[in-house]
Structures are given as C-alpha cells and as structure tokens.
Amino acid sequence: MANRNNFREYRNKKKKGFNLYEMFSGGFDGKGVRKQDKITDFNLVNFFKLYGRNFGRMIQLNLLYLLGNFPIIFYLFARSGNINTESLASTHILNSSFHGVLLSGNLNPVTAALNGVLGYRTINYVPTAATYVVMMLAALIIFTFGFVNVGTAYIMRNLIRQEPIFLMSDFFYAIKRNWRQALIFGILDILFCALLVYDVIFFYYNIGASFFTNVCFYLSLFLIFLYFIMRFYIYPMMVTFDLSIFKMLKNALIFALLGFKRNITAVIGMIIFCLLCYAVLLMYVPLGLLTPILLIFGTCAFMATYAAYPKIKQIMIDPYYTEPEEDNEDDFEPVFRDMG
Numbered sequence: 365m366a367n368r369n370n371f372r373e374y375r376n377k378k379k380k381g382f383n384l385y386e387m388f389s390g391g392f393d394g395k396g397v398r399k400q401d402k403i404t405d406f407n408l409v410n411f412f413k414l415y416g417r418n419f420g421r422m423i424q425l426n427l428l429y430l431l432g433n434f435p436i437i438f439y440l441f442a443r444s445g446n447i448n449t450e451s452l453a454s455t456h457i458l459n460s461s462f463h464g465v466l467l468s469g470n471l472n473p474v475t476a477a478l479n480g481v482l483g484y485r486t487i488n489y490v491p492t493a494a495t496y497v498v499m500m501l502a503a504l505i506i507f508t509f510g511f512v513n514v515g516t517a518y519i520m521r522n523l524i525r526q527e528p529i530f531l532m533s534d535f536f537y538a539i540k541r542n543w544r545q546a547l548i549f550g551i552l553d554i555l556f557c558a559l560l561v562y563d564v565i566f567f568y569y570n571i572g573a574s575f576f577t578n579v580c581f582y583l584s585l586f587l588i589f590l591y592f593i594m595r596f597y598i599y600p601m602m603v604t605f606d607l608s609i610f611k612m613l614k615n616a617l618i619f620a621l622l623g624f625k626r627n628i629t630a631v632i633g634m635i636i637f638c639l640l641c642y643a644v645l646l647m648y649v650p651l652g653l654l655t656p657i658l659l660i661f662g663t664c665a666f667m668a669t670y671a672a673y674p675k676i677k678q679i680m681i682d683p684y685y686t687e688p689e690e691d692n693e694d695d696f697e698p699v700f701r702d703m704g
Contacts, residue, residue, distance in 0.1 A: 402526050406674040408629070415666060418523050424531055425516060426662035432512035439502035447498065448489035510550015511539045516662075517599035520669035538603050545602055549609050553595070560588040593620040593627045596672040605680070615680075623675040630671035634664045 403410045415422070430436075441447070518538030522529055539546060567581035594616035601612050620627060641660055645652025 406670060411670055421523060422662035422666060423658050425519060426658055428535060429512055429516055429661045433505055433508050435502045435505040435508060438498050442495050442498040445489040447492060447494045449492050451488050451490055506551050506554050509554055510546035513599050514542050514546040514602060515539050516665055518603040520665055521600050521603060521673055524669055524673045542602055545609060556591060560591060564588060590620060596668040600669060600673055600676060619675055626671040626675060630667045633667050637663055
C-alpha cells in the first residue's frame with residue numbers, strides 16, 4: 365500500500381508539467397471506461413461510441429504510422445522534381461518533322477505561324493543521379509512497412525478489446541515479439557499489392573483487345589478487393605496467435621468470406637470517410653492537407669480492426685475458452701498463444 369501511495373504522489377507531481385513522451389505513450393490519466401460502459405456488441409452504433417472515446421488515439425496512431433513509414437518522404441521528395449535537371453522539350457509530336465522542314469529553308473508566313481504552335485516548348489524535369497539515390501532510399505519502406513502495421517494492429521486490437529493502452533511501449537512491444545513475421549510478411553505484402561495494382565493498370569489499358577484481357581482485368585479487380593479485405597485479418601492474427609504465414613493467409617481468406625457483411629460495411633465506411641476528406645480538401649486546402657497526416661490511416665485501420673477482430677474472437681478465441689478443460693494437465697495443448 366505504501367508503494368502504491370508513493371507512485372500516486374509521483375504521478376501527481378508529473379501531471380503538473382507537460383511531457384511530450386506521455387502524450388504519445390498514453391501516459392495521461394483519464395476517467396477510463398467503467399465496467400458497465402464496456403462495449404460487447406460491436407454494431408454500427410457502438411462503432412461511433414468507441415471511435416469517439418479513442419479519437420485522440422486515432423490522431424496519435426496516424427502520426428506514428430507516418431513516422432514509422434518515413435521512407436515515403438524520400439519518394440515524395442524525389443517525385444517533387446527539386447533535385448531533377450530542367451530542360452526544354454517540345455510538347456507536340458510533329459515538332460521534329462516540322463523542324464526539318466524549317467531547316468530546308470521553307471520559311472514563310474504560314475510555316476512561321478505553325479512554328480508558334482508546333483514548336484512550343486515546356487520545361488521537362490530529367491532525373492539525376494541524386495534522384496535515383498533518393499528513390500533507392502524510398503525503397504527502405506519494404507523493411508518498415510511490416511513493423512509499422514504490426515505495431516498498429518496490436519494497439520488497434522487492444523482498443524477494440526477496450527484494454528489499457530500505452531502507445532509507444534505497446535507499439536514497440538508488438539514489433540519486438542513479432543519482428544520476424546512482420547519483416548517477412550511486410551515484404552510479401554508490398555510485393556502482392558504492387559503486383560495486383562500493376563495487373564489492374566496493365567489489363568485496363570489492354571481491355572477490349574481480346575476476351576482474355578477482359579477477363580483478366582475483372583479478375584484482377586476481384587483479387588485486389590479480396591486481398592484488401594484479407595489484410596483486415598492478417599495483422600490482428602499475427603499479434604494474437606502463433607501461426608505460420610501460410611495459415612494466416614488461409615484463415616484470412618476464410619474470414620473474408622465468413623465476415624462478408626462486416627467487411628463490406630468497413631470498406632464502404634472507408635470510401636465514405638476518404639470522400640469526406642477529399643471534400644474538405646476541395647473546400648479548404650490547408651485543412652484538407654491535414655487529414656492524411658492526422659486521420660485517414662488511423663481511422664481506416666480502426667474500421668478494419670473493428671470489423672475483423674469480433675469475428676476472429678467469435679471463431680478462434682471464444683470456442684477455446686468454452687471447451688471443457690482436460691483433467692490431465694500434462695496432455696493439455698493450447699489452441700492459440702495470446703501474444704498480448
């Protein structure tokens with residue numbers, strides 16, 4: 365009891381000043397969630413209640429998600445053109461042929477007028493060696509992507525469980541416990557996403573060429589939608605169960621079909637929220653630019669976890685706790701290992 369009182373006195377002293385670490389680690393005291401206020405029915409109405417309670421967490425997680433995937437900054441800087449070389453280039457396809465006509469000596473009022481149209485030049489930004497170096501630094505995201513997603517999934521899972529959260533310590537705890545799978549699957553995740561996006565773009569520009577390309581285009585759309593939903597379940601399972609990557613993919617495919625109604629609702633919610641953010645951008649640009657920095661990634665991750673974790677709990681966790689215990693403890697083998 366004396367130690368607890370000493371801790372309370374120390375905590376009260378710390379509360380007098382502002383601590384940046386506590387703001388991001390979740391160290392500030394709050395009124396908490398009373399037992400009778402704990403949400404057990406994960407429906408649409410309770411989604412807004414739980415989201416409102418954790419709105420500040422959404423902002424913190426969004427910032428942490430962007431900071432963790434810092435290589436994207438290198439990509440944006442390389443694409444900005446600030447380290448490229450400027451050169452003048454014609455914008456019209458007939459300019460080279462028309463330039464040859466002018467060199468042959470056919471200069472008259474008509475060709476002079478056409479030269480003003482066909483010979484118009486604009487600034488073209490040519491990549492330099494520095495541009496390629498920065499783009500290579502941006503490729504480091506294949507190593508950070510899985511870590512950040514695992515840490516975010518662990519915190520989001522605990523938010524849905526309505527458990528105490530300490531943002532920074534929980535984030536790095538999840539990465540430390542799952543770093544091997546996070547690294548391997550993070551690389552695979554980026555490769556899968558890049559391949560599916562490439563397929564959609566490739567077959568879109570070849571649609572109508574044949575029946576085969578038409579089928580492949582719609583099949584690619586279906587696969588990218590299916591994999592997008594499977595990702596709702598993969599990372600929460602990674603931080604909750606001791607499963608191989610193959611089993612997680614197989615289970616995620618099953619959950620994508622079993623939780624179809626919740627999954628579709630989450631996807632529609634993400635689309636509506638992103639459209640609202642885009643509308644804010646059109647109405648007031650400075651405020652619209654803040655939405656990706658403060659809200660979009662955290663909110664979409666919360667929607668995905670809110671849709672996925674109750675179904676995981678219903679099928680993979682609850683049956684384990686409702687099964688009768690064996691009398692012989694030496695023969696007991698757990699169905700799953702809770703990483704939290």
